[in-house]
Amino acid sequence: MTGAVHNERGMVLLLVLLIVALLTALVIDFSASTLVDLRLAETHRDSTQAYYLAKGGINVGRMLLQEDRNNFDARSEMWGQGLDEYPVDDNAAITIKIDDLDGRIACNRLMMTNNNIDVELKQRLLRLFQRVLDISADEALELVNNLRDWLDPDDDGDAESNYYLRLEPPYRAKNGALDTFNELVMVKGFDAPRVARLEPHLSAFGGPGTNINTASAEVIQALAEEIDQAAAEAIIDYRTSTPIKAIKDLEGVAGLNDAYPALSTKATALTAPLTVKSEHYRIRTAAYVNEGTRRLEALVTKTGNQLHYLKIL
Ligand SMILES: [Ca+2]
Numbered sequence: 096m097t098g099a100v101h102n103e104r105g106m107v108l109l110l111v112l113l114i115v116a117l118l119t120a121l122v123i124d125f126s127a128s129t130l131v132d133l134r135l136a137e138t139h140r141d142s143t144q145a146y147y148l149a150k151g152g153i154n155v156g157r158m159l160l161q162e163d164r165n166n167f168d169a170r171s172e173m174w175g176q177g178l179d180e181y182p183v184d185d186n187a188a189i190t191i192k193i194d195d196l197d198g199r200i201a202c203n204r205l206m207m208t209n210n211n212i213d214v215e216l217k218q219r220l221l222r223l224f225q226r227v228l229d230i231s232a233d234e235a236l237e238l239v240n241n242l243r244d245w246l247d248p249d250d251d252g253d254a255e256s257n258y259y260l261r262l263e264p265p266y267r268a269k270n271g272a273l274d275t276f277n278e279l280v281m282v283k284g285f286d287a288p289r290v291a292r293l294e295p296h297l298s299a300f301g302g303p304g305t306n307i308n309t310a311s312a313e314v315i316q317a318l319a320e321e322i323d324q325a326a327a328e329a330i331i332d333y334r335t336s337t338p339i340k341a342i343k344d345l346e347g348v349a350g351l352n353d354a355y356p357a358l359s360t361k362a363t364a365l366t367a368p369l370t371v372k373s374e375h376y377r378i379r380t381a382a383y384v385n386e387g388t389r390r391l392e393a394l395v396t397k398t399g400n401q402l403h404y405l406k407i408l
């Protein structure tokens with residue numbers, strides 16, 4: 096069997112699995128009381144069905160990730176395609192979007208398990224903050240230090256509980272990992288507009304490494320000083336047609352020049368390695384049933400198909 100035929104059969108099988116999973120989510124017995132206003136009952140039924148359909152969509156997303164067993168992870172793969180208002184019934188549709196969080200820099204990884212700073216990740220955050228927020232090196236350093244104080248277990252520093260307790264309303268420094276990315280707005284210097292600008296490049300949850308197949312141009316440039324905008328664009332051009340299966344694939348790619356040796360070094364770094372594979376994903380779904388809409392978000396780890404959380408958006 097050729098690779099193409101095999102892939103095509105795999106896609107058809109997945110599509111069948113997907114429709115079965117979604118229709119199962121829709122088949123729920125609703126016995127609306129005759130005493131309740133019919134219109135209200137219908138709205139309630141639609142929203143409830145939309146909730147189960149959105150949840151079915153999360154399961155389909157997890158299934159797509161589990162079906163992906165090769166040695167690289169890129170958006171051109173089945174999981175990266177997603178579904179956009181895909182009809183599953185006459186009155187129902189589903190949107191599924193899977194984002195690879197290992198293409199982003201995971202804030203929580205700034206502190207290593209031994210409570211030391213990951214100096215490699217710190218450098219990447221410094222470069223990313225300067226470029227994305229258009230701030231000086233000193234201002235970027237202050238932000239990284241504030242994030243460190245938020246995460247580290249002690250209360251020694253400029254941006255610790257002694258600072259936050261003077262705010263209105265007062266609160267304490269977390270002195271631990273971020274539970275959600277939006278928690279970053281609580282950290283000194285990270286206001287909502289800044290957090291929104293950083294969001295495509297950062298996550299709370301994620302691996303220590305960075306997947307070159309899914310990283311943004313900004314994250315690619317943040318990897319090393321030697322990687323300029325032209326080099327980041329050359330990588331993105333290359334990977335659009337050819338998923339990167341090993342960092343070595345980039346050797347000799349036109350436009351990379353001095354950036355390749357830097358990338359090659361990152362691939363074997365002891366901390367925050369540059370990779371071609373991912374473990375941490377965010378699945379977002381939106382389900383529409385007549386007038387009812389429900390949106391869900393899940394964070395999952397691919398190995399062991401672990402669900403870290405499921406929340407209604
Ligand atoms: Ca893959």
Ligand SMILES: [Ca+2]
Nearest residue numbers: 244247249270
């Ligand atoms: Ca602290």
